Amino acid sequence: MTRFKSKLDTVSPSFASNRKDMLRLIDTLAEVRTRAEALSEKRRPRFAERGQLTPRERLQRLLDPGMPFLELYGLANFLVDTIDRTASIPGASVLAGIGFVSGLRVLVLVDDSGISAGAATPTSGEKVEACLDVALRHKLPFVHLVESAGADLFAYKVESWARAGGMFYRHALLSAAGIPTITVLHGPATAGGAYMPGMSDYVIGVKGRGRASLGGAALVRAATGEISEEEELAGTDMHATVSGLVEYTAEDDAQALQTTRELLTHLNWNERCKSPGTQVFDEPRYAPDEIAGLVPTDYRKAYDVRELIARFVDASAFEDFKPRYGASTVCAQAAIYGNPCGIIGNNGPIDPDGAAKATQFMQLCDQAGTPVIFLSNTTGYMVGREYERAGMIKHGSKMIQAVSNIRVPKLTLYIGASFGAGNYGMCGLGYDPDFLFTWPNATTGVMGGEQAALTMDHVARSGAERRGQVVDEDALLQQSEELTKYFSDQSDAFYTSGRMLDQGMIDPRDTRRVLGFALQTCWESRHRELRANSFGVARM
Amino acid sequence: MVTLDVVSEVTGTVWKIEAQVGQELSPDDTVLVIESMKMEIPIVAPQAGIVREILVQEADMIHEGAPVARLEV
Numbered sequence: 067m068t069r070f071k072s073k074l075d076t077v078s079p080s081f082a083s084n085r086k087d088m089l090r091l092i093d094t095l096a097e098v099r100t101r102a103e104a105l106s107e108k109r110r111p112r113f114a115e116r117g118q119l120t121p122r123e124r125l126q127r128l129l130d131p132g133m134p135f136l137e138l139y140g141l142a143n144f145l146v147d148t149i150d151r152t153a154s155i156p157g158a159s160v161l162a163g164i165g166f167v168s169g170l171r172v173l174v175l176v177d178d179s180g181i182s183a184g185a186a187t188p189t190s191g192e193k194v195e196a197c198l199d200v201a202l203r204h205k206l207p208f209v210h211l212v213e214s215a216g217a218d219l220f221a222y223k224v225e226s227w228a229r230a231g232g233m234f235y236r237h238a239l240l241s242a243a244g245i246p247t248i249t250v251l252h253g254p255a256t257a258g259g260a261y262m263p264g265m266s267d268y269v270i271g272v273k274g275r276g277r278a279s280l281g282g283a284a285l286v287r288a289a290t291g292e293i294s295e296e297e298e299l300a301g302t303d304m305h306a307t308v309s310g311l312v313e314y315t316a317e318d319d320a321q322a323l324q325t326t327r328e329l330l331t332h333l334n335w336n337e338r339c340k341s342p343g344t345q346v347f348d349e350p351r352y353a354p355d356e357i358a359g360l361v362p363t364d365y366r367k368a369y370d371v372r373e374l375i376a377r378f379v380d381a382s383a384f385e386d387f388k389p390r391y392g393a394s395t396v397c398a399q400a401a402i403y404g405n406p407c408g409i410i411g412n413n414g415p416i417d418p419d420g421a422a423k424a425t426q427f428m429q430l431c432d433q434a435g436t437p438v439i440f441l442s443n444t445t446g447y448m449v450g451r452e453y454e455r456a457g458m459i460k461h462g463s464k465m466i467q468a469v470s471n472i473r474v475p476k477l478t479l480y481i482g483a484s485f486g487a488g489n490y491g492m493c494g495l496g497y498d499p500d501f502l503f504t505w506p507n508a509t510t511g512v513m514g515g516e517q518a519a520l521t522m523d524h525v526a527r528s529g530a531e532r533r534g535q536v537v538d539e540d541a542l543l544q545q546s547e548e549l550t551k552y553f554s555d556q557s558d559a560f561y562t563s564g565r566m567l568d569q570g571m572i573d574p575r576d577t578r579r580v581l582g583f584a585l586q587t588c589w590e591s592r593h594r595e596l597r598a599n600s601f602g603v604a605r606m
Numbered sequence: 607m608v609t610l611d612v613v614s615e616v617t618g619t620v621w622k623i624e625a626q627v628g629q630e631l632s633p634d635d636t637v638l639v640i641e642s643m644k645m646e647i648p649i650v651a652p653q654a655g656i657v658r659e660i661l662v663q664e665a666d667m668i669h670e671g672a673p674v675a676r677l678e679v
Contacts, residue, residue: 448643
């Protein structure tokens with residue numbers, strides 16, 4: 067590998083100004099992230115009163131100490147609950163991510179019952195389903211720590227209910243694929259939620275707190291007139307001794323989590339996955355911290371993406387693939403924590419040569435079995451007469467076809483602009499990346515707000531000219547301003563991440579750690595054999 | 607005198623001319639900035655030289671491959 071020689075001046079005014087802008091966005095992200103926890107923590111006295119752990123304490127007890135945890139969909143539901151940026155609560159009342167339990171890589175979901183007793187938000191079902199999809203794709207045991215009031219009947223939406231069925235469908239697929247699913251009943255799982263333990267391979271119930279019923283006491287009374295007591299209707303003891311829904315019981319939250327940890331050790335899970343072996347690598351020679359000063363938060367300002375690559379790959383070394391051909395599209399072979407990868411980045415819009423080069427590079431990565439990382443920062447494929455004549459559509463299509471069909475893991479990071487079909491060619495959401503994260507400065511959409519406004523301005527002017535009318539300049543200016551804002555609001559990374567158009571927002575300085583973890587997760591899933599069956603395990 | 611033309615790598619509009627006639631440039635020093643596809647794309651000196659002539663003006667629309675400046679190398 068060739069060591070990259072950086073030209074970045076870390077004492078220049080532009081470095082200082084970039085860093086200031088980026089750190090401001092990172093601070094915003096940090097502040098937004100603390101909101102869910104702060105809200106949930108208000109219920110701490112109530113948890114303590116009941117002898118329970120808080121949802122975050124449960125997560126902490128479950129995970130192996132000192133091991134990495136990659137949060138997924140951390141901003142889900144942000145700006146969906148309210149458009150007020152200062153008040154919106156991210157997370158969709160669910161904590162989710164990939165971490166290690168008893169040395170095994172697993173997908174963990176925790177109901178944040180400190181917020182509205184864990185009641186589902188409009189995005190919660192989608193988040194749970196997306197996490198189940200990750201577990202299926204990456205062959206990760208699925209552990210769900212359940213305590214949820216279920217759906218909020220006052221916020222009921224028929225479409226949410228209809229789609230939520232997909233949660234249990236995915237549970238069935240996991241079980242049949244040979245991927246174990248575990249539910250810990252810390253509290254109630256009612257109505258639809260009762261299928262969460264029902265569909266799980268293993269259920270661990272906390273005595274006196276864990277409950278599961280198709281209808282709670284209030285609903286039963288409304289439905290049949292029967293007056294019942296919650297514990298005899300739904301309690302852990304009843305399910306462990308009478309209904310047969312619960313396999314293991316625990317005296318409290320801590321014991322239930324200990325049982326879960328032990329249960330996972332009995333699965334012999336890594337028996338059918340070869341060990342990646344000891345990885346030998348050098349840390350980057352240029353500090354990842356410098357990324358904050360390297361990257362302008364304004365996507366209009368160009369910078370050499372190689373400077374970024376050098377700050378997250380091993381030894382800051384990579385092979386620059388065809389650097390002088392299609393020069394604004396950068397392709398490089400490198401490694402992260404010893405995991406080989408191909409990297410595609412943009413130093414400008416994608417032109418026909420750049421698209422052809424990226425296509426060839428992806429096909430070579432597929433041939434070699436090397437995962438591809440897409441550093442998406444493009445204002446799109448080039449437009450204009452000479453580019454159309456050079457076959458921009460043909461070459462761009464070829465690139466999009468390669469992105470769609472390569473069989474190696476695909477990891478996408480939105481690091482700046484990700485506009486139009488450029489987003490597609492750089493493996494945006496629609497192209498099924500294995501992992502997709504965003505930086506806080508990213509902006510995604512069909513085009514930039516100003517471009518949209520300018521385009522509609524031209525359309526209005528030529529229309530008026532055709533009809534022989536005079537253009538109303540004031541109305542046109544107002545239209546332009548409104549359209550720019552309309553586009554910009556929707557393309558903002560906090561907005562798109564809230565709508566789960568990516569798997570989460572990361573601090574740019576954590577890029578190496580996140581991509582490295584994702585690459586290792588992909589490596590494991592590609593090397594794991596499953597004992598699949600056609601039926602999924604049924605509870606007797 | 608050996609001269610070398612600096613060419614634009616992209617079609618766009620000249621946004622800002624940064625180098626001046628007579629200025630000594632190192633490789634990768636910015637000659638001018640093109641605005642294209644809503645990005646500010648710097649056109650740099652391919653090798654060291656002295657700027658002898660700037661061939662375009664700000665706001666000019668130029669095509670990919672068009673010479674924008676002449677260097678004495």
